[in-house]
Amino acid sequence: MTVTETTHEVTFTVNGVPRTVTVPARRLLADALRHDLGLTGTHLGCEHGVCGSCTVLVDGQPMRSCLLFAVSVDGAEITTVEGCRAPDGGLGPVQQAFVDCHGLQCGFCTPGFVTTITAYLRENQQPTEEEAREAIGGNLCRCTGYQNIVKSVLRAAEIQREQGAV
Amino acid sequence: MVTRAFGVPMTRREDPRLVSGNGRYLDDLGEGALAVAFVRSPHAHARILDVDVTAALDVEGLVAIYTYEDLAEDPNPRVSEPLPLLIPHPALHAPRVNTPLADGVARHVGEAVVMVVATDRYVAEDACERILVEYEVLPPVVGIPAAIEAAHRVHDDVPDNVSAHLVQEVGDAPAAIAAAPHTLSLDLDIERSASMPMEGKGIYARWDADDRSLRVYTSTQASTSVRFALAAKLDLPVDRIDVIAPDVGGGFGVKIVHPWPEEVLIPWAAVKLNREVKWVEDRREHFISSTHERGQLQKVTVGFDDEGHVLGLDVEFWHDNGAYTPYGIIVPIVTSTQLLGPYKPGAYRVEFRSMYTNTVTVTPYRGAGRPQGVFAMERTMDAIADELGLDRALVRERNFIQPEDMPYDHHLTFQDGRPLIYDSGDYPTSLEKIKALVGWDEFEAIRDTARAEGRRVGIGLACYVEGTGPGPYEGAFVRVETTGKVVVATGLTTQGQGHETVFAQIAAEELGVPVDDVSVTTGDTRRFKYAVGTFASRAAVMSGNAVALTARKVRAKALRIAAEALEVDPKDLEIIDGNVQVKGVPEGGIPLRTVAVLSNPLRYAFDEEAKRATQFAGTSDMSKPPIDEDDEPGLEATDYYSPIRSTFASGMHAAVVETDPETAEIKILRYCVVHDCGTLINPRIVEGQIHGGVAQGVGGALYERIVYDENGQPLNASYMDFLIPYASEVPTVETDHLETPSPLNPLGVKGAGEAGVIPSAALFASAISDAEGFFVTRMPISPSELWALREQHRALEGTK
Numbered sequence: 001m002t003v004t005e006t007t008h009e010v011t012f013t014v015n016g017v018p019r020t021v022t023v024p025a026r027r028l029l030a031d032a033l034r035h036d037l038g039l040t041g042t043h044l045g046c047e048h049g050v051c052g053s054c055t056v057l058v059d060g061q062p063m064r065s066c067l068l069f070a071v072s073v074d075g076a077e078i079t080t081v082e083g084c085r086a087p088d089g090g091l092g093p094v095q096q097a098f099v100d101c102h103g104l105q106c107g108f109c110t111p112g113f114v115t116t117i118t119a120y121l122r123e124n125q126q127p128t129e130e131e132a133r134e135a136i137g138g139n140l141c142r143c144t145g146y147q148n149i150v151k152s153v154l155r156a157a158e159i160q161r162e163q164g165a166v
Numbered sequence: 167m168v169t170r171a172f173g174v175p176m177t178r179r180e181d182p183r184l185v186s187g188n189g190r191y192l193d194d195l196g197e198g199a200l201a202v203a204f205v206r207s208p209h210a211h212a213r214i215l216d217v218d219v220t221a222a223l224d225v226e227g228l229v230a231i232y233t234y235e236d237l238a239e240d241p242n243p244r245v246s247e248p249l250p251l252l253i254p255h256p257a258l259h260a261p262r263v264n265t266p267l268a269d270g271v272a273r274h275v276g277e278a279v280v281m282v283v284a285t286d287r288y289v290a291e292d293a294c295e296r297i298l299v300e301y302e303v304l305p306p307v308v309g310i311p312a313a314i315e316a317a318h319r320v321h322d323d324v325p326d327n328v329s330a331h332l333v334q335e336v337g338d339a340p341a342a343i344a345a346a347p348h349t350l351s352l353d354l355d356i357e358r359s360a361s362m363p364m365e366g367k368g369i370y371a372r373w374d375a376d377d378r379s380l381r382v383y384t385s386t387q388a389s390t391s392v393r394f395a396l397a398a399k400l401d402l403p404v405d406r407i408d409v410i411a412p413d414v415g416g417g418f419g420v421k422i423v424h425p426w427p428e429e430v431l432i433p434w435a436a437v438k439l440n441r442e443v444k445w446v447e448d449r450r451e452h453f454i455s456s457t458h459e460r461g462q463l464q465k466v467t468v469g470f471d472d473e474g475h476v477l478g479l480d481v482e483f484w485h486d487n488g489a490y491t492p493y494g495i496i497v498p499i500v501t502s503t504q505l506l507g508p509y510k511p512g513a514y515r516v517e518f519r520s521m522y523t524n525t526v527t528v529t530p531y532r533g534a535g536r537p538q539g540v541f542a543m544e545r546t547m548d549a550i551a552d553e554l555g556l557d558r559a560l561v562r563e564r565n566f567i568q569p570e571d572m573p574y575d576h577h578l579t580f581q582d583g584r585p586l587i588y589d590s591g592d593y594p595t596s597l598e599k600i601k602a603l604v605g606w607d608e609f610e611a612i613r614d615t616a617r618a619e620g621r622r623v624g625i626g627l628a629c630y631v632e633g634t635g636p637g638p639y640e641g642a643f644v645r646v647e648t649t650g651k652v653v654v655a656t657g658l659t660t661q662g663q664g665h666e667t668v669f670a671q672i673a674a675e676e677l678g679v680p681v682d683d684v685s686v687t688t689g690d691t692r693r694f695k696y697a698v699g700t701f702a703s704r705a706a707v708m709s710g711n712a713v714a715l716t717a718r719k720v721r722a723k724a725l726r727i728a729a730e731a732l733e734v735d736p737k738d739l740e741i742i743d744g745n746v747q748v749k750g751v752p753e754g755g756i757p758l759r760t761v762a763v764l765s766n767p768l769r770y771a772f773d774e775e776a777k778r779a780t781q782f783a784g785t786s787d788m789s790k791p792p793i794d795e796d797d798e799p800g801l802e803a804t805d806y807y808s809p810i811r812s813t814f815a816s817g818m819h820a821a822v823v824e825t826d827p828e829t830a831e832i833k834i835l836r837y838c839v840v841h842d843c844g845t846l847i848n849p850r851i852v853e854g855q856i857h858g859g860v861a862q863g864v865g866g867a868l869y870e871r872i873v874y875d876e877n878g879q880p881l882n883a884s885y886m887d888f889l890i891p892y893a894s895e896v897p898t899v900e901t902d903h904l905e906t907p908s909p910l911n912p913l914g915v916k917g918a919g920e921a922g923v924i925p926s927a928a929l930f931a932s933a934i935s936d937a938e939g940f941f942v943t944r945m946p947i948s949p950s951e952l953w954a955l956r957e958q959h960r961a962l963e964g965t966k
Contacts, residue, residue, distance in 0.1 A: 004226045026288065040194035041187015043415070045364045046449040050885035053364060081187040095185040099177050102854050106662025107184030108364040108415030114185060133893050140885065142364050142416050143662050144854060145861030145922075146893040 010074045014039065015083030023070050030054045032070035033080060041081040041111045045140065052139035055112035056080050062119045081111035084118050093159040094118050094152070103152035105143030112139050117153050127157055172675035175850035178667045179682075189413040192368030192385045192446060199370060199442035200229055202432060203290035205280035205297050206455060207272030210306035210524040210878020211320070214270055214299060217280055221296035227285035228293050230439060232431070234267040234279075242401045245434055249425060250395060253494030257332035260324045261491045262522070266427040266434075271304070273320055273489035274525050275880055276454025278427050283435055283443060306524035306878035310463045310484045313521035320489060320522035329487055330495045330520040334502060336577045337513030342478025346469025350549055355944040356538050356927060358461040358486065358872040359865075361531040362890060363661070365415020366447035367456060369428050371436035379406045382433050385414050387422040388699030389689045390657040395425040396433055411689030417661035418862070419530040420456050422701040423493055453883035458872050459497060459531035461486035462538045466546050469512075474550050474561035477512040481505060481542060487520045488527035495520050497528060497535040499581045500633075505539030506576060507631050508593040508816060509547075509565040514578075524878045530701065532862060533923045536632060541945065544628045544928035548935065558627055558932070559597060559606055566593040573909075581702075582636035584811040590906045591631065591816045596840050599902050600627065604820035604838040613936075616824075623824045623835065624937025628925035633812040634843070634917025635707025641696050642712040644673055644720045645802035648766075648775055650744055650759030652677060652684040654717075657697025658709045659689030663919060664851045665705060669713045671847055672913070676717035677724075678741030679758065696806075703815065703917025706847055711807040711911045719803035724761045727801070730787065731756060731764060762801040767792035813908040815916035817841040819860075819925045821897075823933040830953035832868055832934065837897040842904040844916035852918045853901060859922015861896045866923065867930040867946050869895065 005024040012019060014037060021036045028047075033039045033056065042065055045053035049067040056065045057079035084092045094117045097103065104110040113136060120127075120135040127135060132153035133146070141149060183189055207214075219231045237246035248263040268279050280297055284290035305318040312318075313327040320327055343349055370383040380402060386392055389409040397404035414421065428445050436443040447456070464483040470476050485498040502516040547565070551558040567574045569592045576586040601607060609625045616623040643655040654673050660666065666686040674681040687693045688709075689700075698708070721741065728746035729736035732754070740749045747755025763779045767786060771777040778785055786792055793799055822836040839856055846852050869889035873881040882888045907914030927945040934952065935942045940959045944951075 024288070034193070035197060038197065039187070040191075041189075043191065043365070044193070045415075046885040048449070048884060048886060051364065081185075085186060091182060091186060095182075098185045099181040102178065102850050104181060104184060104662075105664070105854060105858060106364065106414065106416040107180070107189050108191060110185055111187055136893050138892070140364065140890050140892060142362060142418070142862070142890065143858045145857035145859075145899065146896050147857045147898055148854060150893065 008071050010071050012073050012075060013077045015079060021070060025069060025071050027070045028066055029068040029070045029073055030065035033065060039080050039082055043108050043111055045109060050140065051109065052116065053109045053112040055115045055139065057115055057119055060119060062116045079115065081114050084114050092118070093163065094156040097152040097156035097159055101148045101151040101155050103144065103148045109139060109141045113149060117156060121157055121160060125157060125160065127153060129154065170675065171671040171681040173846060174671065175848055176667065176671065176681070178664045179670065180664065180666045184413070191365055191413045191415050192370060192383060195383055195412060196370040196442055196444045199444040200283050200285065200439070201287040201290050202435070202443060202445035203282050203287060203294045204278045205282070205294045205299060207268065207275060207277045207279055209272060209301055209303050210275050210308065211304040212272050212301035213304060214268060214272060214279060215302055216300040218298040221298070222293040225289060225293045225296065227289035229285065230283040230435065231293070231297070232267065232281040232435070234265060234269045237267060244399050244401055245430065249427065249430070249492055251494065252492055253496055255330065255494050258330040258491060258495050260329045262321050262324070262329070263492045264427065264490045266430045275878060276451070276526060278455065281431055283439065308523055308525060308874050308876055308878045310461065310486050310521055313486070313523050314484060320524055324522060327522045328519050329491050329522055332495070332499070332502070333517045334578050335515045339478040339480045339513040339515035342513035343467055343469030343480055346477045347471050348553060349467065349469045350553055352466045352545055352549055353943060354464040354466065354542055354545060356460055356462050356541055357946060358458050359531065359870045360458040360872055361418035361420035363416025363418055363420065366449065366452040367421065367426060367428065368446040369432040370444040371433040372442050373436045373440060375440050380433055380437065382407065382409045383412050384409060384429055385421060386411050386424055387417045387659050387661060387701060388424050389659055390691055390695060390697040391699060392424045392429055393691050396430070399425065399430045400434060400437065408691045410691065411659040414659065414661040417700065418532040419459065419534060419701065421661065422699055423457055423529045449885060450883055453888070454526060454880055457527045457529040458488065459528050460538065460866070461528065462501065464542045466542050468546050468550065470550050472554065474554055474556050474564050476509065476565050479511040479514050481516045483518045485518055485520045486523050486528060488523055488525045490527045492527060493529040496581050497530055500535030501539040503578050503580050503586050504536045504631065504633060505543050507540060507543050508567055508591065508629050509543065510567055525874055532859065532920045534702065534920065536630060536920070536924045537866065537927050540628060540630045540925050541928045541931070544925065545931060545943065548932050549941065552941065559601060562629060563594065563597055568594065580633055580812060582812055587811060588631065588814040589908050589910050591814060591842065592904060592906050593629070593816065596816060596818050596842060596904055599904060600818040600820050600838060600840040603840060603900060603902050604822065604836060606820065620827065621824060622827055622937045623822060624933045624935065625820065625822050626929045626933025626936060627818065627820045628929035628932060629818045630924045631814050631816045632703065632917070632921055632924060634703035634815050635809065636702050636704055636812045637809050638698060639806050639808035640698060640708035640712045641694065641804060641806040642709060642716040643694050643802065643804045644713065644716045645800065646720060646724065646758050646762045648759055648762045650683060650757055652679055654684060654713055655687045655693035656709045656712065657689065657691065657694040658705055659700045661700065663705060663855070664848065668706060668847045668851060669709065672710055672713045673717045676714050677721050679744040683744060703919040703921070706915050707813055707911060707917050708807060710847060710915055711913050712805060714913055715807055716803050716805040719805055720801060723765065723803065724758060724801055727761050727764050728756055731785070765801040766799040807911070809910055813844065813910050813916040815843040815918065815921060817921050819929050821929050821933045823930065823937055825934060825937045825952065830949040830956065832949060832952065834864065834897040837899050839899055839901045840904060841901060841921055842906050843918040843921065844908045845905055845914040846903065847915060855918045856901055856922040857899050859920060860899050860926070861891055863923040863926025864896055865891045867926045869946065871946050
């Protein structure tokens with residue numbers, strides 16, 4: 001007996017653009033983004049929700065795309081690291097802050113930090129250093145020791161404030 | 167004005183790409199390629215009796231299933247042979263390396279048994295689930311004591327489970343110890359850990375049947391060597407193979423091993439199927455089928471005088487090498503030599519045995535044997551201080567090699583097969599700096615005050631010397647394009663160290679061009695074919711100097727060509743911001759892009775600029791041929807750097823910890839680093855390397871361990887259970903630098919990549935011992951272990 005799979009049509013908005021994918025029910029959101037839509041900025045580090053590399057924003061909330069089925073986010077608005085750019089296409093404030101503060105080395109975990117921090121700074125525009133450390137407390141990085149990622153959070157908040165002031 | 171590039175803490179040019187999701191890691195390539203999954207042994211030691219694939223054949227999307235028998239039937243016998251023993255050594259008398267798929271016996275949980283190729287990974291895993299492998303379970307050897315006991319064997323023909331036995335001696339250590347006024351012995355234990363880069367391994371192979379050429383992308387630390395290994399394994403001419411390390415999501419040592427079973431199997435299947443094939447390791451696979459490190463048992467005996475001078479040191483240790491020895495015995499060799507740190511040991515004897523166990527193979531992880539060696543030496547220093555009632559820093563100071571002793575010959579053989587001779591270093595100044603930074607001399611009062619408040623705080627200190635930048639060589643290619651842009655290529659790979667930036671800084675400085683005009687490619691054999699790899703903190707030393715030497719050749723050529731054009735002496739010329747000019751006279755020079763045009767005499771002009779170099783342009787000296795003897799067209803060069811021996815970086819770490827009197831929770835209050843890696847190319851990047859190393863060190867000392875049960879089943883093969891520190895566990899690192907240039911290389915640099923992780927186990931053992939008042943001998947240490955130790959010591963006190 002041949003084993004075949006039923007597929008489903010799922011529509012959601014990714015980085016402001018409505019997209020439709022046809023996927024089996026078990027297809028992870030991370031795989032749908034990466035392999036069906038070619039948005040390879042979202043990375044898989046552990047596939048069990050611990051490392052946070054695959055974090056994307058689902059209706060504004062940071063979620064682990066390795067723990068979500070694509071079919072479960074039908075109708076949602078999704079933001080990936082590719083969508084964290086500035087409106088003019090340049091680096092967004094969090095992305096720029098990571099460059100400024102040497103907040104990354106290999107860069108594999110960075111997309112998950114960028115999305116997480118982007119969401120966090122909407123809630124808290126002026127974090128203290130302690131709050132910044134807490135904000136990134138659910139993401140693993142094996143390269144940086146986090147010190148410069150904490151700095152990046154503070155710097156991103158600063159950039160946002162500067163831009164808001166313009 | 168001259169714009170400096172070397173030594174500037176500039177931001178990294180790779181970052182804009184990586185922060186915006188435009189990196190190209192292995193799994194971002196090859197959309198549509200066939201996917202591979204493996205059936206791996208669920209047993210630590212088992213004979214494979216039968217593989218039944220019948221049920222898998224019905225899975226839609228299945229393309230192929232391969233077992234060892236399929237490899238053995240291949241007309242090319244090399245593909246089924248054991249993978250290479252990468253670093254043979256005379257003391258490694260019983261090397262054993264696995265075949266790409268298990269040949270009849272699996273020797274650790276996770277060893278690949280069956281390979282499945284399908285249209286996507288989901289389908290490949292479906293098929294794997296339906297393959298039935300019948301095993302006869304054999305008794306496993308788990309842990310060093312069981313390996314030594316040798317009631318069972320990992321390899322039938324290695325009855326004592328010993329793969330290697332090595333003794334190195336300087337002087338007569340046992341006699342020196344016997345004659346010493348004081349002696350003591352320590353039994354020490356360091357558990358298993360692992361590199362755990364955020365991106366696992368991955369391989370993507372494209373076979374061009376028309377061209378009979380193979381392109382392989384692999385998440386590796388050694389793409390040039392993978393290329394040679396594949397040529398040998400697949401019986402293809404090496405010039406038909408290119409290997410590319412794309413963006414690599416961390417390595418930390420594990421990705422220096424090659425070729426992995428999968429690195430042979432994926433290209434082999436791509437050729438066989440004439441399809442693109444890709445395999446991306448998942449996290450569980452990485453835990454059970456890549457490699458681990460660290461596990462050692464050590465016995466130290468030391469003889470010393472009343473002032474704490476070491477007179478004789480005798481170290482015996484047992485190293486757990488896991489099931490196979492593809493990387494030879496580099497890790498225990500490094501332990502046995504780097505153990506000596508900044509000290510003169512008097513007479514020294516070291517003996518190790520490398521032991522087979524039915525666990526994942528052990529190969530270097532950042533630090534590569536040094537953390538274990540430093541643990542042995544630094545615990546010994548603390549024990550001597552305790553025994554004599556002396557300050558721990560003072561005992562260290564009294565044993566230091568002095569700056570005037572440099573170069574210092576230990577009369578031992580280092581991991582590169584060359585003499586262990588320290589090139590430079592200033593350990594007394596480092597000690598002064600770390601004591602000042604952490605407030606060493608004021609700590610006693612702090613400890614006493616805390617104790618009076620019912621708190622337990624302790625301070626620790628650990629010193630290390632790290633052999634960095636071992637040979638044999640690295641090379642570089644540098645070319646000035648006719649646009650004035652400079653391209654640099656090295657065969658050496660990158661896994662996050664910022665090589666695109668630092669090599670550009672070096673080339674820009676040497677050539678006198680703006681750093682933004684330089685682009686760097688690493689780890690791509692299409693661009694540079696000869697290299698060794700990125701390991702042992704060697705990239706800045708080896709490739710950095712190769713880039714500098716090559717850029718100097720290009721500069722000399724540019725000056726020569728410009729001098730001819732300007733009719734001046736090349737000695738009178740300089741290059742400032744890409745303009746070749748008479749020194750101090752910016753007017754009237756010629757830009758490098760024009761020099762690049764002139765360097766390539768042309769018959770055919772391909773653009774406006776190129777017309778200057780054509781045969782009727784009047785730019786050629788009619789008394790000479792267009793290309794002189796010994797000259798080549800193009801403003802470019804290739805050169806190599808090959809050092810006489812390794813350079814030796816050093817550092818000292820100090821930490822203050824607080825242990826909870828009730829819960830035994832261990833909290834880091836301060837973490838200080840003094841670091842000397844010679845001349846700094848980019849201080850920002852060096853600092854980042856230290857931060858990251860410290861974080862891994864904290865993990866290795868307090869949280870991370872690979873746990874096997876007595877059956878050889880890994881118990882924590884996930885990020886949920888293997889506790890990599892989050893931001894909440896890693897302290898803010900306070901750093902101070904010392905720059906003692908290496909006399910061995912033109913740039914004066916030493917390596918920096920591994921430093922941060924090296925002293926951690928020793929450091930935290932020292933600080934926790936200081937807080938608790940008893941001597942810690944086993945790392946890593948968890949709160950529950952600390953609690954148990956307290957109970958033991960309380961019981962001991964009670965019986966006194």
